[in-house]
Amino acid sequence: MTKQQKTALIENLSSEFKSSKAIAVCDYKGLTVKELESLRASARSSAAKVQVVKNTLASIALKNSGIEGLEFKENNLFVWGEDQISLAKTICKFSQSVGGKLVIKTGYFEGEVVDAKHIDAVSKLPSKEELIGMLLSVWTAPARYFVTGLDNLRKQKEEA
Numbered sequence: 001m002t003k004q005q006k007t008a009l010i011e012n013l014s015s016e017f018k019s020s021k022a023i024a025v026c027d028y029k030g031l032t033v034k035e036l037e038s039l040r041a042s043a044r045s046s047a048a049k050v051q052v053v054k055n056t057l058a059s060i061a062l063k064n065s066g067i068e069g070l071e072f073k074e075n076n077l078f079v080w081g082e083d084q085i086s087l088a089k090t091i092c093k094f095s096q097s098v099g100g101k102l103v104i105k106t107g108y109f110e111g112e113v114v115d116a117k118h119i120d121a122v123s124k125l126p127s128k129e130e131l132i133g134m135l136l137s138v139w140t141a142p143a144r145y146f147v148t149g150l151d152n153l154r155k156q157k158e159e160a
Contacts, residue, residue, distance in 0.1 A: 023107060
């Protein structure tokens with residue numbers, strides 16, 4: 001990789017990391033190319049990006065983005081996106097599907113460095129769409145009960 005290519009990659013990653021709200025760093029030893037492509041496809045569907053980046057280049061890009069506190073050792077796979085819940089769900093679900101070959105090392109969620117346990121806990125939360133559905137169900141409950149009550153009253157009046 002030439003110096004010019006490295007500079008372009010650092011600039012691209014810096015802007016990507018700066019605009020993302022969730023970054024996860026994973027160990028991908030033992031994954032086949034086909035499995036990595038499967039991870040990329042599932043990440044793409046949840047608006048996340050996956051890339052293997054050299055540690056020095058990633059460190060520079062993260063520092064340029066104002067993100068500090070992440071330390072890298074060995075080979076790393078970076079996954080980043082806008083929604084931390086969908087990102088965590090994608091990573092954890094994929095890790096389980098490949099028998100734990102993908103190991104979550106650390107992450108950066110909403111301005112804080114987090115560990116693998118935190119990412120796993122976030123993956124168990126309901127998604128944004130599920131939360132909106134729950135909220136709408138709670139909001140419409142009084143109206144639903146009122147209509148049901150009126151319907152029961154109408155049936156009672158018809159029987160009498």
